[in-house]
Amino acid sequence: MENKSTILLEKTIQGHHLILRAPKPSDAVHVAEYWFGPASAHLLAFTDVTAFGTKEEVLAQTEKFFASISQQGPWSTLVMDVDGRPTGNVLINGLVPEEEALVHVHIWDPTLRRMGIASLLARDVFAYFLDAFKLKRLILQVQTENTPVIRLMESLGLQSEGTYFGKAAPICKEGNYKRFVIPRSQ
Numbered sequence: 001m002e003n004k005s006t007i008l009l010e011k012t013i014q015g016h017h018l019i020l021r022a023p024k025p026s027d028a029v030h031v032a033e034y035w036f037g038p039a040s041a042h043l044l045a046f047t048d049v050t051a052f053g054t055k056e057e058v059l060a061q062t063e064k065f066f067a068s069i070s071q072q073g074p075w076s077t078l079v080m081d082v083d084g085r086p087t088g089n090v091l092i093n094g095l096v097p098e099e100e101a102l103v104h105v106h107i108w109d110p111t112l113r114r115m116g117i118a119s120l121l122a123r124d125v126f127a128y129f130l131d132a133f134k135l136k137r138l139i140l141q142v143q144t145e146n147t148p149v150i151r152l153m154e155s156l157g158l159q160s161e162g163t164y165f166g167k168a169a170p171i172c173k174e175g176n177y178k179r180f181v182i183p184r185s186q
């Protein structure tokens with residue numbers, strides 16, 4: 001049973017119980033499995049996750065990071081549980097205090113994609129990061145081929161600022177990216 005004080009959101013979707021909560025060290029194994037397994041293959045084509053080390057090193061770093069996050073928040077990573085099972089995360093990084101941060105959304109289990117989970121959570125979770133970290137905007141940069149996340153942004157009424165060639169983050173390879181800005185008023 002999850003501690004209520006670490007739960008940000010609780011919803012139901014297609015009969016499934018969904019919560020978004022603070023991360024725990026035991027979630028790290030799912031992050032490592034995701035980044036070193038087939039469910040992130042489309043991202044690995046342009047992200048060099050090995051820059052962070054081996055799977056074991058990523059697991060150890062992530063465990064340490066999740067253990068360091070205060071249970072009181074603010075939480076820069078939120079983990080999704082579907083029917084009690086850790087299933088994905090939404091996170092910010094590249095934070096420029098009181099200005100902006102990069103935001104990322106991952107549903108680790110492909111069988112739970114395209115059933116509306118991200119659409120159900122996105123507005124509330126973006127608002128949380130903007131408020132909790134007192135940011136003016138969130139930036140989402142995505143490879144032009146990543147249709148699901150582009151559709152997600154568009155379905156929230158957000159228009160891409162355009163396509164550019166470059167790196168979306170230091171560990172990314174050069175490629176064509178779309179850049180979305182999620183302003184504080186969104």
Ligand SMILES: CC(C)(COP(=O)(O)OP(=O)(O)OC[C@H]1O[C@@H](n2cnc3c(N)ncnc32)[C@H](O)[C@@H]1OP(=O)(O)O)[C@@H](O)C(=O)NCCC(=O)NCCS
Binds near residue numbers: 105116
């Ligand atoms: C991107 C991602 C988080 C979207 O989450 P999701 O819960 O599957 O998205 P939803 O079911 O809420 O769908 C959102 C919109 O995208 C569309 N969509 C979702 N998957 C799609 C697909 N494979 N092809 C085309 N459109 C798709 C949906 O139809 C919906 O649009 P609509 O409201 O106009 O109908 C999920 O696909 C994912 O985890 N992908 C892997 C990680 C990743 O690439 N993250 C992006 C990097 S930050």
